[in-house]
Amino acid sequence: MSRRSNDVRRAAFTVEEVVDLTINFYRRNYIEGLFLSSGIFKNADYTMERLVRVARMLRREHNFNGYIHLKAIPGASPELLHEAGLLADRLSVNIEIPSEPSLQKVAPEKNYPDIIKPMNYLAEEKAQYQDAKPKIRKTPLFLPAGQSTQLIVGASPENDLQILHLADNLYQKQKLRRVYYSGYIPIATDNRVPQVKAPPLVRENRVYQADWLMRFYGFSVGEIVTPQNPDLDLEVDPKLSYALRNPQQFPVDINRDDYERILRVPGIGVKSAQKIVSSRQHQRLRLDHLQAIGVVVKRARYFIKCPGIATSPGEQQPSVIRARILALDTPRTSPQMSLFG
């Protein structure tokens, strides 16, 4: 947990050092841009001012047009946040602990209102600039890459239902562009947080998959986690899990059904769904076409109707489908997975 009482060595750069390193790394194409964070020096405004000064020097004196992501320090003045919004591509305030009571326990000097306040302020400012855009041609860009935050998974007792509802709220109300989830890695021995050895990477991966379903696949949070199933299934991904819980929604007819329904089939991603909808205007699609398009047929076949698929009656049972798909996945030697695995 990032906390000021942690006994770890800290280092500080001067503003000029950060600027010089950034511009020289950028000119050599080592980096895309700058992600700048800071512990609190003296107070919030002093710290925020130093972050803003880095961005200002890069933009004004070095004509730096690369990406800048700054931390918005809770408690910093609106003037500083506003200037940061005009200079940076993205600002983020990290929530870290996904519920107020747990946050109080781990970091008593932090609280939710302090974190949400700058988010709301920045969301309103961005909305105003966006409203002005069609009327005033030279409206400056304000946070073109929006806001983001980070939630730590596994450091406190919140279940996936609570975490995903919080994320959904942040997307809806604070208009966040991204919520990042980070499996908890202990850095200091402390009896207020649990002792775990390996970070919960599989759970982190499942939460990201659920987040993707909310943002790109048209799923509502209530379809992914329910009070009966408050935690994501670690064995299968949340999209497959949804399909197994809702067999009445399937099979989906590849040649007839809407894009939205095709997108819900396990094994069909956004790109494949778009290709299917585009190609079927030209011709009727068969199973071998789906294979060529990039559909993961070994998963999708249980949930679709299309020429070339022969299903025996016994195969329709969710428990049978689940067992078959699990048997197909080669045993993983590493607990880590890719983001889209």
Place this chain on the structure above:
Amino acid sequence: MTIYVYDGSFEGLLSTIFQIFTDKVLPINIIDERHCQFGLLDEIRRVDADETRVERVLYGLNQCSDGRAALLVYKMFLSELPRFEMAILCFIKTVMASHENILGNYANPHIAEALRIEKMIGREVHRMHAFVRFQKSVEGIFQAAINPDFNVLPLIGSHFEKRYADQPWLILDTLRHYALYYDLKTTRFLESDDPLLAISPARHDGQWQDEKEDLYQQLWVSYFHAVNIQERRNPKLHLRHMPRRYWRYLIEKC
């Protein structure tokens, strides 16, 4: 058993394809005259590049599609894959024969093949945007060497032109022996005998480098290793994003 032979240029290939349309034959192969071998029974037809024919092919392609087909053909040409000439011929025939915009039909094998090649090229372009590592020379030119799988140098210039508009830069393809050079005004190709290439990142004695170059390289290498989180080490994923064949010119990996 007709084999068509062209001069190895994009223009030459398109002129040849125009000729094939005129002749109304299906050749067994189209090959680059610089590395051609023939069988005894093959009938050889050599076609010269012709500017008006090239323009007619490109115009026709875009008329029959949403305007993407001509660029797609150019990318297929740059792929240098085995028998890419025949893939281009099949693709052009398919596009010309269709009345609607057939590029949206991923179920057509020739379109799918073209889009598959385009995707491979796109990935390589994306990698080169990320894997170019410039080194500053005493003259203040930022120079880099690359050895991409496909001939993507013609496709990456505009990205670097926009990003580094205020610094002169040079990217050398060490496999194909030519370079792209931006002098603050225009971007142009340099052939391997160009005097500007005499001083290049291919030389390792360090004499050509800016005095601070070595310092920034060291800082970058130590930063690269310091930001790694041990608990999250995932070598398999790392290799997928940064395959070993690209490490040669990556300062942080070699």
